[in-house]
Amino acid sequence: MNFSSINWKRAAMQPGIPVLLLILVALAPLYGSGYIVTLFTYFILYMVLSVSWTIFSGSTGYISLASAAFYGVGIYAAAMFGERMPFIFVILIGGIASFILAFIVGAITLRLRGIYFAMFTFGLVVLMKEVIHYWEITIEGTRGHFVIYQSNETIFYYLLGIFIVTMIVAYIIRKSRYGLALASIGENEEAAGHTGINVTMVKVITFAISAVFMGAAGAVMATKFTYIDPGVAFNPMMSFSPALMAIFGGMGSIYGPVVGAVFFSYLQEWLMTGSLKNYYMLIFGAILVLTIIYLPSGITGLIQNLWRRIRGARSAPTRG
Amino acid sequence: MHLLEGEKVTKYFGGLAAVSEVDFYVDEGEILGLIGPNGAGKTTLFNLISAALEPKPGVIKFRDEQINGLRPYKICRLGIARTFQTVKIFGNLPVIENVRVGSLFGPLKGLSTAEATKVALELLEFVGLSKVAYTPARDMTLVNQKRLEVARALATKPTLLLLDELMAGLNQTELLDTMELVKQIQKKGITIIMIEHVMKAIMGICDRIIVLHHGKKIADGTPEEVANSKKVIEVYLGEASDAGS
Numbered sequence A: 001m002n003f004s005s006i007n008w009k010r011a012a013m014q015p016g017i018p019v020l021l022l023i024l025v026a027l028a029p030l031y032g033s034g035y036i037v038t039l040f041t042y043f044i045l046y047m048v049l050s051v052s053w054t055i056f057s058g059s060t061g062y063i064s065l066a067s068a069a070f071y072g073v074g075i076y077a078a079a080m081f082g083e084r085m086p087f088i089f090v091i092l093i094g095g096i097a098s099f100i101l102a103f104i105v106g107a108i109t110l111r112l113r114g115i116y117f118a119m120f121t122f123g124l125v126v127l128m129k130e131v132i133h134y135w136e137i138t139i140e141g142t143r144g145h146f147v148i149y150q151s152n153e154t155i156f157y158y159l160l161g162i163f164i165v166t167m168i169v170a171y172i173i174r175k176s177r178y179g180l181a182l183a184s185i186g187e188n189e190e191a192a193g194h195t196g197i198n199v200t201m202v203k204v205i206t207f208a209i210s211a212v213f214m215g216a217a218g219a220v221m222a223t224k225f226t227y228i229d230p231g232v233a234f235n236p237m238m239s240f241s242p243a244l245m246a247i248f249g250g251m252g253s254i255y256g257p258v259v260g261a262v263f264f265s266y267l268q269e270w271l272m273t274g275s276l277k278n279y280y281m282l283i284f285g286a287i288l289v290l291t292i293i294y295l296p297s298g299i300t301g302l303i304q305n306l307w308r309r310i311r312g313a314r315s316a317p318t319r320g
Numbered sequence B: 001m002h003l004l005e006g007e008k009v010t011k012y013f014g015g016l017a018a019v020s021e022v023d024f025y026v027d028e029g030e031i032l033g034l035i036g037p038n039g040a041g042k043t044t045l046f047n048l049i050s051a052a053l054e055p056k057p058g059v060i061k062f063r064d065e066q067i068n069g070l071r072p073y074k075i076c077r078l079g080i081a082r083t084f085q086t087v088k089i090f091g092n093l094p095v096i097e098n099v100r101v102g103s104l105f106g107p108l109k110g111l112s113t114a115e116a117t118k119v120a121l122e123l124l125e126f127v128g129l130s131k132v133a134y135t136p137a138r139d140m141t142l143v144n145q146k147r148l149e150v151a152r153a154l155a156t157k158p159t160l161l162l163l164d165e166l167m168a169g170l171n172q173t174e175l176l177d178t179m180e181l182v183k184q185i186q187k188k189g190i191t192i193i194m195i196e197h198v199m200k201a202i203m204g205i206c207d208r209i210i211v212l213h214h215g216k217k218i219a220d221g222t223p224e225e226v227a228n229s230k231k232v233i234e235v236y237l238g239e240a241s242d243a244g245s
């Protein structure tokens, strides 16, 4: 590991297999059925959410449950501006609105530690849902909104684009001096402050950056629903899933949350369409508990350790 | 002008005056010792200087500018670095990254990443940790973790360094090594305030000593003056005669 020194040549060579996979996925609409495209769309959605969740929570250790709020803000951005503007602007608005919300919420709540921060961020999801619900009923006299339609392929490619940007940003942050600041905050926040890091600023900005991608993803996905209301937009599962996927996948490498997202979205798809529909949450929870107890660095951490043992290398520093 | 000066610095925890109306100063180039029984308020005073806590009431000035009320990272960038009594390292990061955090974020004018690495390696050499530069910090002995904190603090390019019980729990050789290290730091032109219970170290290297007791300053003077002060012998040196061993 080496923070703050991006070797661009190596960075370009290293992800050979992932890039190949990415191209294979990108071509899915050409060879796959509509079902495959939809399935992949959900994979990518959860990949975006869990990677962006990890940008902030993975490094600092602050467990955010606000993902659904940022995702929902993106959904509402699409509902409000979808008809008036080109799709790309709608997506940008979703991202920017989420950034602003996260910035404000971060500035208020990032003094809270541990469970209090998790609770407050989850409260934000509930609050957003209730406030918008109230607004719609009393002021607009409606319940929910229509969202302009986009084809499955459009949704797929926009989401894929967001995913690529998310990965690049996550990579740059992780390898930069900024990533080192985040890591040191995660290790010991007090010492980080006394070592010259503007802890509050770094936390708030990172929290806001991670929200951008959630909001953008929400704006894209909204067009899949055609009709949305606060219950759909601010679904608490969208807060829990990214966190659980990232923890399961492992946050020591950038691929961890990706693996976790694919695994759980596939599991979800498989269980939901079968007779085990009612057990999804139960299985989800059980896997998570087992992961936390037995695989503290997630499934990718396990694979890395096995790989290291196979090569006979002695314990090298983890992370990154 | 003193480098650092405190006027009637006070800190209450509930009803307890952990630090009570303490006036103090340190001049450029000095090694100032801060001693006193357990719970006297020494660490709290460090916390006040480094802005982990805010004095209420009281004023702390650095180069004649009031610094209380600033945030810890600002204090660090102004040139006041510290170590911790209970070590606070970045355990899962390699030793060298711990120090690089200091050199990347601590100085007023940040270094380039290459310079930061160079500085970090030099400082690890200086404190004697070159060999373990790439091991995770948590895997080191406590003694080495304390040395790592010194290197990290030095990486921020301080004018004033606050050392909180750097010598606690050392054997004789380590103690002599560490005393030598502190003198070397002074030679670099860095002013030092050190909290210690180890009398041999304090008496050996400090230019001046302040004694705290129940949050109050009870003595301030050269090592000889303090060692001969009746009051100090009564409340501290008498009771803590074993602390010198």
Ligand SMILES: Nc1ncnc2c1ncn2[C@@H]1O[C@H](COP(=O)(O)OP(=O)(O)OP(=O)(O)O)[C@@H](O)[C@H]1O
Residues within 6 Å of the ligand: B013, B016, B018, B036, B037, B038, B039, B040, B041, B042, B043, B044, B045, B085
């Ligand atoms: N954060 C805190 N909250 C409440 N009380 C505190 C806090 N920090 C310190 N104290 C109390 O303030 C008093 C001074 O503590 P301090 O740690 O400054 O002592 P010290 O001189 O460093 O002692 P030692 O030699 O044991 O390290 C003690 O009574 C301690 O219990």
Ligand SMILES: [Mg+2]
Residues within 6 Å of the ligand: B042, B043, B044, B085
């Ligand atoms: Mg103390």
